[in-house]
Amino acid sequence: MAETPPGLAALPDAPRHDRVEVGQLWLARPDRGTDLLVLVVGVYTDQVEALVCGTDWQLATDTDSVLEPAATGYLRRLLVHGDACGRIPNRRLAGPVGRVAPELAERIALRGRGLDFGSTDLGRGRAVLEETDPRWEHKLEQFRRLRGVRARAGEVGFSVHRFGGG
Numbered sequence: 001m002a003e004t005p006p007g008l009a010a011l012p013d014a015p016r017h018d019r020v021e022v023g024q025l026w027l028a029r030p031d032r033g034t035d036l037l038v039l040v041v042g043v044y045t046d047q048v049e050a051l052v053c054g055t056d057w058q059l060a061t062d063t064d065s066v067l068e069p070a071a072t073g074y075l076r077r078l079l080v081h082g083d084a085c086g087r088i089p090n091r092r093l094a095g096p097v098g099r100v101a102p103e104l105a106e107r108i109a110l111r112g113r114g115l116d117f118g119s120t121d122l123g124r125g126r127a128v129l130e131e132t133d134p135r136w137e138h139k140l141e142q143f144r145r146l147r148g149v150r151a152r153a154g155e156v157g158f159s160v161h162r163f164g165g166g
Contacts, residue, residue, distance in 0.1 A: 020043055020093065021102070025037060025038070026097065028092050036146070037097070039108065046090055047090060049087055051081055051108065051112060052084035057078065061083075061139065063081075063114070065080045074097060080108050083113075
């Protein structure tokens with residue numbers, strides 16, 4: 001059973017997945033471990049595309065954005081990992097906890113893809129230049145956590161075929 005991160009209360013009612021919108025911050029529930037905070041940057045029929053978020057803003061890299069509570073409605077400053085993006089099935093979304101303007105979510109996603117480094121209002125860190133940088137391991141951990149809630153190939157309409165199987 002997943003755990004709710006410190007500082008957040010579990011929501012009593014089931015969330016309305018038909019109301020998921022770009023720019024919302026949601027908790028995504030893995031099979032095991034702590035819920036993952038994500039920023040929705042795309043909405044599809046049964047899943048969302050989302051970026052991993054956390055409160056460890058001091059570990060920001062050049063592809064990340066740092067958002068103040070006034071911009072998100074969340075109680076703490078947030079680090080949005082612009083390069084830790086994946087499709088998450090709606091059934092894994094546990095509840096909304098904040099939001100940013102959809103235009104801001106789009107700009108954050110563009111930065112994560114290396115297409116918007118001119119925005120001065122998004123905050124960000126320096127590039128990770130070597131594996132000895134402690135942010136390297138932290139970034140890898142965010143990808144591991146994303147894997148725990150991400151949609152499997154069959155859930156997003158892909159089929160997997162084996163080669164050479166006769």
